[in-house]
Amino acid sequence: MKQMTSRQIGQTFRQLDPYKDIEEDITRFRGEAYREIFYKVRQIISHQFNKKVRKGIKGFLFWGDVGTGKTAMARALAKDLGCPLMFVDGSDIARWRYGESEQQIVELFSNPSKEKRIVLIDDAESVFPRRDWVKGESWHIAQNNVLFHELDRMDTSYTVAILSTNELSLMDKALRDRLYQIEFSNLPKETLIEITKDRCDDLMIPWKEVVNRIEKDNKIKTIRDVEKEVLAYYAEEVKER
Numbered sequence: 001m002k003q004m005t006s007r008q009i010g011q012t013f014r015q016l017d018p019y020k021d022i023e024e025d026i027t028r029f030r031g032e033a034y035r036e037i038f039y040k041v042r043q044i045i046s047h048q049f050n051k052k053v054r055k056g057i058k059g060f061l062f063w064g065d066v067g068t069g070k071t072a073m074a075r076a077l078a079k080d081l082g083c084p085l086m087f088v089d090g091s092d093i094a095r096w097r098y099g100e101s102e103q104q105i106v107e108l109f110s111n112p113s114k115e116k117r118i119v120l121i122d123d124a125e126s127v128f129p130r131r132d133w134v135k136g137e138s139w140h141i142a143q144n145n146v147l148f149h150e151l152d153r154m155d156t157s158y159t160v161a162i163l164s165t166n167e168l169s170l171m172d173k174a175l176r177d178r179l180y181q182i183e184f185s186n187l188p189k190e191t192l193i194e195i196t197k198d199r200c201d202d203l204m205i206p207w208k209e210v211v212n213r214i215e216k217d218n219k220i221k222t223i224r225d226v227e228k229e230v231l232a233y234y235a236e237e238v239k240e241r
Contacts, residue, residue, distance in 0.1 A: 048160065060182055086120065088122065121162070192226050210233040
């Protein structure tokens with residue numbers, strides 16, 4: 001097998017500049033529970049970075065339904081802490097040649113410059129499912145084992161990992177045990193309404209009618225649901241102007 005160079009592997013991952021590429025900001029977060037999560041995680045990461053805690057909490061496992069703000073939370077943390085965010089999903093790691101996916105994981109956690117940063121692995125269950133999963137493949141086990149090793153040797157004074165998942169039951173127990181788990185619950189209706197008003201203001205459209213829709217529709221439970229409803233109303237408004 002032809003080995004990939006460090007440069008080739010490193011080019012795979014997307015390093016987001018928290019000041020240019022990330023829109024999420026704590027001032028836009030709505031709901032007490034959501035803000036509590038932000039400040040709790042931020043305090044832990046900040047303490048480990050500033051006090052040079054080398055063997056602290058390795059990372060966090062954000063879990064909950066689609067559209068509950070898990071990825072937005074990771075981005076806002078990077079922005080607030082002023083550190084790069086290495087964004088990774090299954091397509092970034094998956095490689096068809098044997099051993100290349102494992103190399104990707106090693107490279108992801110390689111940080112010889114000791115730059116303070118957050119590594120975000122989105123939809124982690126698609127890359128690191130539990131090893132007894134009936135649909136799992138042998139390469140899943142190999143990837144999991146490499147990830148376990150990288151987490152175990154991680155220096156938390158300059159690196160922290162955040163994994164997000166919509167399917168906690170599919171995550172390997174050994175991985176769940178290594179991470180600090182935080183549940184992202186569906187937001188209460190009043191919080192969804194606050195988010196709706198903010199989003200309508202962003203688009204410069206009146207919010208009263210779309211808020212009425214959301215108040216009456218019990219199927220709207222997440223930020224993503226709100227976004228779909230607001231954009232549908234926005235399209236109607238623009239068409240009529």
